[in-house]
Amino acid sequence: MSKKTDALRRFSGWVNGETAGHAAVRREAARIEHKKLLPELDEQQRIRLFSWQYKLVALVVCLTVVAVLLYTVFHLPLFGDPENPAVNEVVQRYVEDGLEETGAVNMVAGMILDYRAFDTFGESSVLFLAVTSVMMLLLRDARNIVRDEDVQEEHERVIERQTSDIILQKVTSLVMPCIMMFGAYVVLNGHISPGGGFSGGAVMGAGLILLGASFGIDKVRAFFTMKTFRRITSTALLCYAASKAYSFFTGANGLETGIPLGTPGAIFSSGLILVLDICVGLVVACTMYGFYVLFSRGEI
Amino acid sequence: MDLHAFLTKAVSLRFEIAAVILFGIGFMNLMLRHNLIKKIVAFNVMDSSVFLFLASQGYIDGRIAPIAREGIVGAEHYVNPIPAGLVLTGIVVSVSVSAFFLALVQRLYKHYHTVDFDEIMIMAKKKVD
């Protein structure tokens, strides 16, 4: 009984952000040491005077910007007006010829994955770049591991393995298959119903995060390692680039693509949009889970 | 413009005015708060306000969502789908930038043991001098 309450007290301490005793003391000492670097009293007064001027200038600039924008907004055409200048012949072409040319029932998906697929490629690259930058900042390797942080990580892992939350695990084991199935459904039906690659990928990524948070990251690492992550993201982006390069090549030279458009409303329709949806969905799911595990543990 | 026409126009342009007000709130807090986490939340509020402004330019009264249906053909029955496509890209880029900012905040905390912007600037200058 006392062992259980002891483990429970350590677990609640970990949730509240308290750490092992000596590490917290050392952190406080480091913080006090750093506070000694703050300047003396008259220099603090000089900084406070400067901050008063900075606040005034910032307030004036912000109010000017908001006033100019409000004045401009009142000259806009009314909301929901069909004679809006934003509704021009581009919208006519996308909505009326979209179904025949792309075969997608969802016009937004047909637009971002067929007419304007290059922008979506740029956006997938931004996601990939973001996870690479976060890896550069937070990945722990032999050169930047500090001794008490390592001890603290081991401590947290031991606590995580010992005190597991039964309600969370039971509910996760019931709900997780539904979440992954819903995410896969939204990705695969991106051209028929609302959704698409990004929405489905975010839902799948959130499902993986739930699995990692309730069962522990070591359980997820059984099937999702760094090698898997690298292979999936690189392959998905290259596959996207190859498909769109093929489309550009045949379109620019006036050739036929050779990929059938199928009947609108079926899953295997609309040419390459299904492949592109799957690629984007995989990149987004891996990126979201990669963010979570880099923030929590420091290694994928 | 008399008061009644002014109020009617203001109510009709409610989303755009809300977007500008949110942009102002986010901008002011981005410049005036000391805490780095609040600066990041203010930045996200500014991002969302710009998306609200863009997507509200695509709505047309009385029309339905841009999913093609049986029998309803023609561009005068559907909402403008182009701004929705632009905002979809923007939402995903916004979460990427937020994640990068938060990773930077973690590294700054590990180095300076504080999340207060003024203290970090002072300590950084002291360390360089």
Add this chain to the structure above:
Amino acid sequence: MSIIFELLLILALIICAIAALGSRRLLVTVVIFMAYSLIMSIIWALLQSPDLAITEAAVGAGVTGILFFMTLKKIHALKGTKDE
């Protein structure tokens, strides 16, 4: 009739933004920010853009909130007292 609902949602949006940035505790800031994302997702659904509604609900209220909480734990700001 729907204009009143939209005006109420816009008012809730502005109040959430002011409350999130004016609170003293960082935990309260992040939670109100997740509520702000949720109201934004409902507004997308009202503007007849279901793609944006699903994406904002999954990404804004879900993943961004989780990343904020992980960062708050790493900077030791979750103790329930004033933020640092």
